[in-house]
Amino acid sequence: MAENEQQKWFAKDTDDVAQALETDASSGLSQDEASSRLEKNGKNELPEAEKEPTWKKFLKHFHDVLIYVLLAAAVVTAILGHTVDTIVILAVAVINATIGYFQESRAEKALEGIKDMLSLEATVIRGGDSQEIDASELVVGDLVQLRAGDKIPADLRVIEASNLNVEESALTGESTAVEKGTEPLDEDTILNDRDNMLFSGTSVSSGSGMGIVVEVAEQTEIGKINASISEVDDIQTPLLKQTARFGRIIAMTIVVVAAIMFVIGYFFRGYEAGEMLLNVIALAVAAIPEGLPAILSIILAIGVQNMAKRNSIIRNLPSVETLGSVSIIASDKTGTLTKNEMTVTAVMTDEHDYEVKGTGYAPEGSIEKDGETATPSEDKTLYHFLHAVKNTNDASLTKDDDDNWTIDGDPTDGCFLTLAEKAEEDIKDLEVISKIPFDSDYKYMAVLVDVDDERYIYMKGAPDRIFERADSVFDGGEGRDFNESEWEEKMTERAKQGERVIGVALKKVDSSTSEIDHEDIESGMQIIGLAGIVDPPREEAIEAVKECTRAGIQVKMITGDHADTAKAIGHQLGIGDGEHALTGREIDKMSDEELDDAALEYDVFARTSPENKLRLVEAFQRQGKISAMTGDGVNDAAALKRADIGVAMGIKGTEVAKDASEMVLVDDNFRTIVNAVEEGRRVYDNLKKTILFILPTNGAQALLIVAAILLGLAMPLTPVQILWVNMVTAVTISLALAFERLEEGAMDRPPRDPNAPLLSGYYIFRIILVSVIISMAILAVNISMLNQEVDTAIVHTVTLNMLVFAQLFHLFNCRSEIDFAFDSNFFKNKAVFIVSAILIALQLLITYAPFMHTLFGTTALSLDQWILPIALGFAVFVLIEIEKLITRTIVRKKGKTD
Structure with a gap:
């Protein structure tokens, strides 16, 4: 049989096609020849992707530089014989990984979804006889008969057509059935216009016909899409990039500071090597925000639940936050911006x-x-x-x-x-x-x-x-x-x-x-x-496009329709000027550099192929844009997977599109994307507030231990006590910030810069300020109590409660960045008061329960000893509110000047 790779079957006469494939256009292949080709070339099936084992998915959640430092600390404590410390540290790491696994794990079903589209049976003519065979047994050169309702089992060159119309919208994006013929076409005819070809996975809507199989399995158009999905790498979200970078900086800082402190403590302050190792571990544990990965996952999960209530199903957690930073939405036309109803x-x-x-x-x-x-x-x-x-x-x-x-x-x-x-x-x-x-x-x-x-x-x-x-x-x-x-x-x-x-x-x-x-x-x-x-635009889509524009988000329309139709519909939607559109054929002729400029210049892209869509998304990303790609067809799948966030239609979308996406719109309503962006911005704002709240705990503890080493004092807290403070604040009161409402004007500002650091200069200032206030106050109390020879267990318990109560009061500071804490929204977030009560109950438990004394080395406090934790918390709240007032005044004065 002649080599059929890279052949342009649509440009050949039907007799030439039959001759090239060594088949008969009336009687088909012989049974023996078909069996020989099947044995030689394999079945008409798409390759299955290798599935990642569950254990491997779970272990991947330990792949975090902060967790590595924590595990190293556990190894050292185990070597030194501190079993309780080792168990608690390991438990924290396992809890984090478990939360991450259950919240973020998702099955990759895109390839299975494509396989479900393929025809199960085919009617072929072999040796002049018509017979039904399994579609997987089709070979190149087979003669296939088709009638209304049939799924196309492979890529075919049409040789007979009687009123043959084929529904191809899932593959090409065309909104109406395509009439098929037999005449050869020009060699530069694009996929959407190849009306003498039938493509695997599409279906016959009316009429009848016959075609010669020219491509099977992965060589079909749907097979190429399948391969492109497999080859597309998942894009790391802005939040994951920022937290990874943030984690590396913290880890490097911790290791360097810990090494310096070990040298100072051992050589200049007279600590023993074993004692100093424990001190360094305490410092590392204090500085690591080990609860942060868990709390981020929980906050994102809450965002997922909120989006589900607003008809957006999020398939992986970080996509919640990604929506808040989207700067371009590249939308399919049919069924997404339009009703898909003539x-x-x-x-x-x-x-x-x-x-x-x-x-x-x-x-x-x-x-x-x-x-x-x-x-x-x-x-x-x-x-x-x-x-x-x-x-x-x-x-x-x-x-x-x-x-x-x-x-x-x-x-x-x-x-x-x-x-x-x-x-x-x-x-x-x-x-x-x-x-x-x-x-x-x-x-x-x-x-x-x-x-x-x-x-x-x-x-x-x-x-x-x-x-x-x-x-x-x-x-x-x-x-x-x-x-x-x-x-x-x-x-x-x-x-x-x-x-x-x-x-x-x-x-x-x-x-x-x-x-x-x-x-x-x-x-x-x-x-x-x-x-x-x-095919009319959705009324709500027109309004949604306006809102996207107001939020600084560009909307691009990418469709398989003709340029004139695309320009007209785009203009009605408020996308483009109604005069200019870039076609798939023009995109094919462009280099990546030329496309980078054109991708931002044009708003309407017509007659596009799956490859065009993928290249456009890549062009947006090369230009530093965070892109969302909406779609409902198989032809959208590769671009959906490549985009920073793929958005599939829930009603009219194919399973392939849904499985390749990060978000599914339950109602197929473009406006739901705007609601999702709003929720994404709220989630990101609340994530930043959470970090602003959590990090002063680590900063205060680290400063406290560094000061103790430099002054040659006993450690104010043990490693397990530090872990208690970190985890109890992370999994209780910090959760309340996840329920804060959307800040006023959040949808009137442009998308944030994905390269901007997670912490602004002001956030760093606030974290350092709160850390210094808390650590210096506790250090002063520690020195005073040590001078009075107070029992170590009491010193540790008072210190632990001072840290926790300082954070409890600081929570109310963090509910807004610079606005006054007691504003109109003060009582609207009931979660703040619920988790505050839970935290107080936990602190009473660790202070008065005997088994907690055994585990954490704490002891019961007298009533007058509670004055110090409460007084420090109140002082932190008042001082930070004064700082916010000063900052607010400076910011607003600067705004008036600008």
């Missing part, structure tokens, strides 16, 4: 232009002339137009159990049924006496009917077929002469608005006429009018 928007007759209100298949709306509802019985032209389109029709309009209107049949026929239902008067279903069914060869349909005791032929079809048969224009009387240029102008006017145009005509015949054929409509037809049909 709608008649205008009817044009000789004398009037009618505007049709209402979109979609629901018969809700009206037909208006000059702003007033038109009455068909008073307008003979409109009367016949509506009867014609309703009865030259093979579709049916129904309402399902959920009160949604659906079409059974061709969408173009369906939208005319909806049009007729919108009329103010009842448009009758007429008895069809004779019929010429629609066929793609002649592109029209005609029926013979009786209307008001008179017999007519109604004809509906492509305008050019109507024009060439028209002698006059219907006006309710004898009619006037037909001027083709006038009607061509009407058609062009609607086409420029992105509409598909259908023509309607009639012919009055003798009442004795009982049958019609093509000769009866070859001439003498009277034009009734034209209809403009469009």
